[in-house]
Amino acid sequence: MAISRRKFLGWLTATGLSSAFGKTALAGTTKHFEGHPDSLGVLYDNTKCIGCRTCEAACNRVNDLPPPDRPFDDLSVLDKKRRTDAKKYMIINKYDHIRNPKGPLHARIGCNHCLEPACASSCFVRAYTKTKEGAVTYDSSVCVGCRYCMIACPFNIPTFEYDSAFTPRIRKCTMCYDTRLVKGELPGCVEECPTESFTFGRREDLFKIAHERIRRYPRRYLDHIYGENEMGGTSWLYLSGVAFKKIGMREDLGVTPAPALTASALASVPMVVGTWPLLLMGIYAVSKRKEKIATEEKEQALADTIAQAKAEADLKISEAWQKAEKEKEKAVETAVKKALEEAAETESGESS
Ligand code: SF4
Ligand code: SF4
Ligand code: SF4
Numbered sequence: 001m002a003i004s005r006r007k008f009l010g011w012l013t014a015t016g017l018s019s020a021f022g023k024t025a026l027a028g029t030t031k032h033f034e035g036h037p038d039s040l041g042v043l044y045d046n047t048k049c050i051g052c053r054t055c056e057a058a059c060n061r062v063n064d065l066p067p068p069d070r071p072f073d074d075l076s077v078l079d080k081k082r083r084t085d086a087k088k089y090m091i092i093n094k095y096d097h098i099r100n101p102k103g104p105l106h107a108r109i110g111c112n113h114c115l116e117p118a119c120a121s122s123c124f125v126r127a128y129t130k131t132k133e134g135a136v137t138y139d140s141s142v143c144v145g146c147r148y149c150m151i152a153c154p155f156n157i158p159t160f161e162y163d164s165a166f167t168p169r170i171r172k173c174t175m176c177y178d179t180r181l182v183k184g185e186l187p188g189c190v191e192e193c194p195t196e197s198f199t200f201g202r203r204e205d206l207f208k209i210a211h212e213r214i215r216r217y218p219r220r221y222l223d224h225i226y227g228e229n230e231m232g233g234t235s236w237l238y239l240s241g242v243a244f245k246k247i248g249m250r251e252d253l254g255v256t257p258a259p260a261l262t263a264s265a266l267a268s269v270p271m272v273v274g275t276w277p278l279l280l281m282g283i284y285a286v287s288k289r290k291e292k293i294a295t296e297e298k299e300q301a302l303a304d305t306i307a308q309a310k311a312e313a314d315l316k317i318s319e320a321w322q323k324a325e326k327e328k329e330k331a332v333e334t335a336v337k338k339a340l341e342e343a344a345e346t347e348s349g350e351s352s
Helices: 005-015 054-062 075-079 118-122 148-152 188-192 203-216 258-267 270-351
Strands: 040-045 090-100 103-110 128-130 136-138 198-202 236-239
Touching (some): 040 203
């Protein structure tokens, strides 16, 4: 790494960026953003990487992520091409067939912390923030889980906690902003890489370092710093000995910042930009109305059933009452008749 912790802290104080930590910086916007002159970044040099996965283990630990299915010292994991997921904010892939001075070539995949992040510009609740320091952070407390950022990111980085039943969140590398940078500590992966494949520092200084390496070792490096211009520039930069498209990195993205592209793309889908929140509220209102109607219908059906049962009961009581009255009348008639007959018999006995 180019900057030790002590140098990093001193540099923060000197540039005044330390006071910027912890404050809300530039939120997602479609306005063109040139990048903060003193913003930070990381340069990953794949010609130095030996694929030891120490960076993956460090990322897992500093972010308190769940343990992996297979341990980090199991390098057979590299035999398959992988992508980031909710439990892995960065991964290293191996390219066996591409030789490097130190063996097979490796490549890092993770958030590139774009200068103008598509994830941020696509998020209508502004869950993402492009900080002045360079990191693109995410606030799960305002996220509504629409996952539009996952579609918008040209690097296919944000992932979703599908396994979490209650409050699933978007997960991605944060450049260790909250966990380490604000405390004056280097990102976990940068600090622990044994080959110094990562260089942390001012983005402007990283270009000087990268250009100097390319100048001194023209046969080792391509004359291309990935992230200098891709999608309008990124805070995470890459040096490579082979074309980036051969190691799973897109070279077809152009230099236009993603928000400019998504703005026009979104404009052709006006629902997303303008009416998406309204639509969500509309769906909510319709579903609530349906619930209300269903509840009213249920209450009405119950009232009808009770009324019908009451009517049937009243009818039965009335019929039983009438029957009892008739039986009572008949019993009285029988009793009277019997009494009259007895009286007549008595009278005839007395007269004879
Ligand atoms: S720790 Fe360094 S050398 Fe090891 S895989 Fe990560 S970047 Fe490569
Ligand atoms: S790489 Fe993707 S997730 Fe990272 S800042 Fe850029 S658009 Fe956002
Ligand atoms: S900067 Fe932090 S969150 Fe990002 S890959 Fe490195 S350790 Fe993980």
